[in-house]
Amino acid sequence: MRTYTYSEARQRLAALLDQARREGRVQIRRQDGSTFVVQPVVSDQSPLDVPGIQSRFRRGELVALVREERERSGERVLMALSNKRLQPPKARRPARPHRGKK
Numbered sequence: 001m002r003t004y005t006y007s008e009a010r011q012r013l014a015a016l017l018d019q020a021r022r023e024g025r026v027q028i029r030r031q032d033g034s035t036f037v038v039q040p041v042v043s044d045q046s047p048l049d050v051p052g053i054q055s056r057f058r059r060g061e062l063v064a065l066v067r068e069e070r071e072r073s074g075e076r077v078l079m080a081l082s083n084k085r086l087q088p089p090k091a092r093r094p095a096r097p098h099r100g101k102k
Contacts (some may be wrong), residue, residue, distance in 0.1 A: 003027040003035070 002019060009016055009028045016038065020026045025039035057065070 001025055001027055003029055006030045 001023065004012070004016060004026060006028060016026055016028075020038050021040050025037050028036045028038060030036075055062075
């Protein structure tokens with residue numbers, strides 16, 4: 001864990017916060033010797049926890065819409081893959097012959 005002086009922390013606050021995010025935490029030491037820890041707050045919420053919306057769709061209609069979109073996106077992926085396979089491979093450069101010292 002990296003320790004910054006108070007002056008360094010003031011001058012490089014953005015970098016200090018980035019390092020705390022990457023490494024978990026950093027310390028700041030004041031001139032009087034007291035030390036503090038800066039660490040990111042870990043969210044206890046799931047990224048899938050989103051607010052609901054009001055709609056007039058019934059459950060079966062929503063399921064049908066989701067399935068239809070999944071089929072479309074699957075078809076797009078398959079088309080992209082098949083297009084890549086149909087393209088001719090890129091030509092490679094011929095290897096240069098090795099020249100030894102004279």
